[in-house]
Amino acid sequence: MATRARSTRARRLVAAAVAAACLGGCATGPQANPVDPLEPLNRGVTRFNDAVDNAVMRPVAVAYETAVPQLVRTGVTNFFNNLVDVWSFANSVMQLRGERSAQTFMRVNVNTFFGLGGLLDVASEAGLERHREDFGQTLGRYGVGPGPYLVLPILGPSTVRDTAALPVDYYGGLISNVGDIPVRNTLYAxxxxxARAQLLPVDRLLRDAALDRYTLTRDVYLQRRRNDVYDGNPPDEP
Structure with missing residues (x-):
């Protein structure tokens, strides 16, 4: 009886939490959520992105996950992470973060020379933590606010600040500096x-969730970017 009572109480608490989240997620308009004043437009772009994803990106990612062995996929992920680490190092330097810059510099060298060009993540096994930095975070570190939430066609969740930083991130990345256009396009593809294959577990979770996917994605993205800027210790919001 006690076990049944606890089970019933737990179900009621879960139901109440879901209902509260749904009520909060369904509210729209600037007064309901000032970080998303463009919500009607963003939802329209989200529907477009979902249609493209369902028609093209997700089937390709599922086929890639099915056909390519896990070991090979891990090597591909490590390779691109190593390229991103180079740009992370540049942003750490721009943020005047000496220790983080040194760690990222060591990561790139260790993985490049001892990890077969980055296919193996030797640095993580050696205890060198990855610090992912981009120009949007650099702007945030110098006091530039994120601005309103913005959903970009194909690219997905962003903010005004992160959108403004995209050209710098693009030209600062190593792939954009590859002179051979077919090779560069192949690397981008x-x-x-x-990246889409890595999101498949999250995608499955969102598809099974009863909450509003748009609201959940927006809130998680904004919280993650805020944590990125403040290294997981953001100041209290008013």
């Missing part, structure tokens, strides 16, 4: 497919 491989990186896109690999």
């Amino acid at each position: 491989m990186r896109l497919v690999d």
